[in-house]
Amino acid sequence: MGSTDSLNHILINAIQHLPIGIFWKDIHGQYLGCNKHCLSLFDLPSEQFIIGKTDIQLQPALKEKQLPSKDLYQTDQEALVHGRSVIAKTMHMETIYGQGQFEITKIPLHNHKGKIIGLLGIAVDVSSKFRSEQKLQEKTALLNSIFDALPDFVIYKDMQGRIVECNRAALKLANKKKTDVIGKTVEQLLPESTAKVSVDYDSQLKSDYQSANYKMEFELAGRQVYVDVHKHPVIQNNQLVGTVSISRDIKERRNTLEKIATLTKQDQLTQQLNRTTFLQELENINQQHDWGMILIDIKKLGKLNSQFGTEIGDKVLVYVGQKIKQLAPNSAHLARIQGDRFAILTDHVSSPVQLNALCNKLIDRLNIQVAIQGHVIDLAICIGAANYPDTVQNTSQLLTCSEQALLRSRKHKEQSYTLFDPLLEAHAEAEKRLIDDLKHAINNKSIDLYYQPVVDANSKAVLGVEALARWHHPEEGLIMPIKFIELAEKNNLIGQLGEVVLEKACQQLAQWRAQDIDIFMAVNLSPIQFNDPLLISKIKHYLDYYQIPAHRLEIEVTESTLLESNHTADKMLEELIKLGVRLSIDDFGTGYCSLSYLKNMPAHKLKIDKSFVDELELDKTTTAITRSVISLARELNITVTAEGVEEESQMKWLQAQQCDQFQGYLFSRPLPSDKFCLWYKQHHATHNNITYQQPTKTAMPLQVL
Numbered sequence: 001m002g003s004t005d006s007l008n009h010i011l012i013n014a015i016q017h018l019p020i021g022i023f024w025k026d027i028h029g030q031y032l033g034c035n036k037h038c039l040s041l042f043d044l045p046s047e048q049f050i051i052g053k054t055d056i057q058l059q060p061a062l063k064e065k066q067l068p069s070k071d072l073y074q075t076d077q078e079a080l081v082h083g084r085s086v087i088a089k090t091m092h093m094e095t096i097y098g099q100g101q102f103e104i105t106k107i108p109l110h111n112h113k114g115k116i117i118g119l120l121g122i123a124v125d126v127s128s129k130f131r132s133e134q135k136l137q138e139k140t141a142l143l144n145s146i147f148d149a150l151p152d153f154v155i156y157k158d159m160q161g162r163i164v165e166c167n168r169a170a171l172k173l174a175n176k177k178k179t180d181v182i183g184k185t186v187e188q189l190l191p192e193s194t195a196k197v198s199v200d201y202d203s204q205l206k207s208d209y210q211s212a213n214y215k216m217e218f219e220l221a222g223r224q225v226y227v228d229v230h231k232h233p234v235i236q237n238n239q240l241v242g243t244v245s246i247s248r249d250i251k252e253r254r255n256t257l258e259k260i261a262t263l264t265k266q267d268q269l270t271q272q273l274n275r276t277t278f279l280q281e282l283e284n285i286n287q288q289h290d291w292g293m294i295l296i297d298i299k300k301l302g303k304l305n306s307q308f309g310t311e312i313g314d315k316v317l318v319y320v321g322q323k324i325k326q327l328a329p330n331s332a333h334l335a336r337i338q339g340d341r342f343a344i345l346t347d348h349v350s351s352p353v354q355l356n357a358l359c360n361k362l363i364d365r366l367n368i369q370v371a372i373q374g375h376v377i378d379l380a381i382c383i384g385a386a387n388y389p390d391t392v393q394n395t396s397q398l399l400t401c402s403e404q405a406l407l408r409s410r411k412h413k414e415q416s417y418t419l420f421d422p423l424l425e426a427h428a429e430a431e432k433r434l435i436d437d438l439k440h441a442i443n444n445k446s447i448d449l450y451y452q453p454v455v456d457a458n459s460k461a462v463l464g465v466e467a468l469a470r471w472h473h474p475e476e477g478l479i480m481p482i483k484f485i486e487l488a489e490k491n492n493l494i495g496q497l498g499e500v501v502l503e504k505a506c507q508q509l510a511q512w513r514a515q516d517i518d519i520f521m522a523v524n525l526s527p528i529q530f531n532d533p534l535l536i537s538k539i540k541h542y543l544d545y546y547q548i549p550a551h552r553l554e555i556e557v558t559e560s561t562l563l564e565s566n567h568t569a570d571k572m573l574e575e576l577i578k579l580g581v582r583l584s585i586d587d588f589g590t591g592y593c594s595l596s597y598l599k600n601m602p603a604h605k606l607k608i609d610k611s612f613v614d615e616l617e618l619d620k621t622t623t624a625i626t627r628s629v630i631s632l633a634r635e636l637n638i639t640v641t642a643e644g645v646e647e648e649s650q651m652k653w654l655q656a657q658q659c660d661q662f663q664g665y666l667f668s669r670p671l672p673s674d675k676f677c678l679w680y681k682q683h684h685a686t687h688n689n690i691t692y693q694q695p696t697k698t699a700m701p702l703q704v705l
Contacts, residue, residue: 021123024109027116029054029076038123072104079106079119101130153227153247156234161185161202164242173249175221194218201231202243209233209240226251267336269314270321276492278335278343285395290350291388293343293398295406296324296362299380301340308375315372316379327361339527345398352419355385359417367416382409383417391422400431403490435491437473438484442496447471449504450670454522454641454663457655462680464520464554466663467505468670469497485526494526503542506553508673510546517680522554522584530569540579550580554605558586577602588629606633610644613664616653630657
């Protein structure tokens with residue numbers, strides 16, 4: 001007996017110190033005892049306090065604890081009646097530790113005869129487990145919400161290819177309810193050919209566990225779908241248990257990209273290829289075929305724009321483009337490669353005889369009078385052509401040689417078209433080498449800038465400079481701008497060249513401003529640069545980066561650029577003026593009816609062309625025009641600069657007409673930066689007592705950019 005008592009004592013002591021609530025009752029529900037943790041849990045004074053009482057009798061003492069007495073009683077009865085353990089559902093109860101969740105187990109107690117004599121209750125605090133499960137449920141709900149909110153189509157399949165789960169976007173695509181999809185295979189839902197592709201990728205993924213990416217186009221629920229599919233293995237415990245497919249409908253994106261590609265490849269006015277695309281196609285033509293190239297120039301398009309307006313000029317371009325399309329072979333590459341120039345590249349018209357026949361057709365159909373919006377237009381074209389391999393030995397020379405032939409047609413007015421002469425090939429090859437050298441010079445920013453001063457007509461103070469590009473070729477020496485600028489324009493380099501000149505000019509102006517040389521910088525822009533949609537942002541970037549006031553940058557555009565400009569170029573000029581940059585019209589007087597343009601596009605400055613200054617007081621018409629231009633400009637509050645002033649007599653005549661500014665050899669030739677600084681300091685100190693430079697007969701004026 002002693003050992004039994006000892007064991008009982010140990011068991012009772014162990015029960016008393018267990019960190020879970022333990023109590024025991026008789027079959028009538030009266031408490032027979034409980035352990036210390038149970039007393040502590042429910043804030044009971046002592047074990048004697050509960051002995052002999054039922055849950056209902058304890059309720060007044062425990063009313064603040066909000067014990068679920070009814071649920072506790074029901075589990076008591078269930079355990080007693082059925083004679084087995086009963087786990088009550090998780091109960092929310094108030095304890096000394098606050099609101100908690102408990103799992104209470106009722107175990108029937110039997111005597112040695114097997115008769116139930118009472119119940120043992122075990123109360124386990126499962127609050128942490130409950131909170132974890134609650135967080136898991138909340139997280140699962142959140143993930144499900146995100147899953148359903150995804151715009152991509154997500155489908156999870158098991159190893160048998162049955163759909164286990166899919167999101168709302170996938171159901172919307174299939175136009176089905178989830179109950180119609182879960183448990184089905186793709187063979188049951190997709191077109192046969194589409195399903196086969198999906199199953200094949202699933203099989204591959206199951207064998208190598210590697211994710212896959214592919215694109216598919218198919219019809220589903222009456223809708224054409226083009227999807228980008230990403231498939232991934234689903235692995236649990238190092239076992240492949242299924243696959244997940246994430247698909248995105250990229251049909252609209254593809255359509256948009258195709259539209260953008262078309263816009264970037266085509267001339268928007270004529271719907272023919274633009275210059276960049278045409279040059280790319282020229283690079284990729286089959287060298288095994290015979291090829292012919294024809295260039296068609298519309299004569300005096302600038303004059304048409306000035307006389308009738310750019311809308312009529314645009315309709316002339318469209319008309320010519322349509323006629324060329326009608327006359328050229330169906331497979332020909334047609335392009336508008338310049339403002340007034342079209343190109344035909346074909347392997348169906350390549351021999352000299354065939355080219356002559358097509359050129360004659362073009363001349364017969366396009367050297368005519370046409371009526372456009374009530375105006376009679378005298379349309380005139382000139383043509384240059386070349387063929388490979390008869391007269392050109394390399395397809396890359398077709399364009400250069402055709403341009404050489406076109407240049408001959410333009411120079412010899414009696415020739416409507418010219419076929420390239422092989423004797424000119426050597427010149428074309430030399431030009432190709434020069435183009436390569438020019439590309440290298442531009443990429444390395446090896447183009448130098450010279451600066452020709454612009455002085456006040458009265459005080460002779462230096463107001464600014466014009467930046468002039470110079471190319472010192474390592475072998476051929478100084479190459480004049482009239483030559484390398486034309487090369488740059490013909491070979492899509494003028495934009496890069498212009499950008500180099502613009503940046504160098506801004507950089508130099510910033511350096512001079514740091515040396516207290518506060519003058520303006522005039523930079524020429526080519527008409528082709530106005531095709532660059534980023535032109536304005538580039539100019540703004542250089543102004544900001546080099547901290548140059550906008551009014552200290554003067555952009556010079558030729559009169560012909562304004563006359564041939566389109567809506568886009570006009571808008572760019574307006575943005576330049578809004579930016580604060582000054583607009584100067586170069587070579588003024590060499591175009592047609594240009595003063596009418598000033599009403600719509602107010603310029604800050606007109607530059608009278610050197611050809612007018614040369615003939616002052618020698619030619620009555622030139623003198624009268626120059627006088628009128630200066631007078632009208634003053635009325636419009638536009639500054640006038642006379643270019644090419646080389647003699648004092650010219651200067652004095654222009655002063656008498658109240659011309660504002662002078663530029664020319666009489667004051668200084670274009671100078672490199674270091675020499676200009678020396679000249680400026682000397683001139684700045686003595687400009688009221690200036691000694692003018694008289695031109696020599698051997699002096700050759702430098703061409704400007």
